[in-house]
Amino acid sequence: MHILINSIVIGLLFIGLIFFTGGTLGILRMPDFYTRLHPAGKLDTMGLMSFVFAFCIYNLEHLTWDSLIVSLKMLLIVFFVSLSSPTATHAIVDAGIRAGLKPWTKKNKEG
């Protein structure tokens, strides 16, 4: 049981790490404003989600009422982040379009 929980936790942390690394690379390497926002949004939702799931499961190893409550609070964080982070990305993109910033294309590289 102990090994099972630990391996699940490690797997989830690893997935989160992949997403965080990819997201950070994307923010640094993508060519323009809109494309850079895309990895930033993914990083917040998917990376953080798998991290917090890992913490939840690790916290539930000694199953008591208190640890259950703490895990539920962590899941609430995931819920609110996954609600607000895509909305924030959407709002920033919307503001960029309204301000007249044109998306990057292969022909028009000024973006």
Added chain:
Amino acid sequence: MKKVALIVVILCGAILIHATSEFPKWGEINSPASLHVSPYYIKYSVEQTDVPNIVTSVLADYRGFDTMFETTVIFCAGLACFLLLRIFNDKEEETESIFYRHIPSGIIIEFKNHEVDIRDEDFELIDSKFVPYDLIIKTVCRILIPFIQIFALYVVAHGDFSPGGGFQGGVILGASIILLAISFNLKTAIEKISEKTLGVLSAIGVFIYAGIGCLCLILKGHFLDYGKLAKILPIDPVKARAIGMLGVEIGVAITVMAVMIIIYINIASQGKHQEGL
């Protein structure tokens, strides 16, 4: 004049930096703070104040004066922002401009005449106030704002048990109203909580803090000596200290919330309170 001011600032800074050299070193075991002050708080704060969180008991009880004047400083910041930025001159109404964007080039053209109406596929009418109308943002903010406010109240009320307190809770409360102003528009936020209300609230917070202090004076104690509140509350003096701290935290939260919103509204609308982000 600027040079004189610069010299004065540099001199003051030099004096302050010179004074820091007399301070005890970071983490010094033999400094007075580690020898007398911290052990006293760690030993007696729970039995004297009935507050599990030592930081809160130091902040709101042992050093209540400090926190009171911090609150006053925040009130003064809001007042200064209001006095510097607020413009009451509504008579000179600027002619409403209409903005069109030329889609292929991205150039934005401004028309000062009202009766311009371009119906070309290359041109697009842009909101002159630059207020984004967006269903997604509005809906999500409508869902989130109540939760943010509940969490703020939790932080305020739970300040004496866990990290948190008036300043943090007030900032979160203010941020929820600012989120309303950003996601809808400034007018909606001002309709919900008017300028007069904000001014009164920012003063009420400081008044609650100082009022609790004066109440202790009236009950024949020292200023901010919450233990004396036990004379009018049906609890023992130690519990009364926790209740006094809670009252003080609520005052701080009200001031911080109002000042946050005042600063945001005045800066975002450049003092006109009409349009903005």
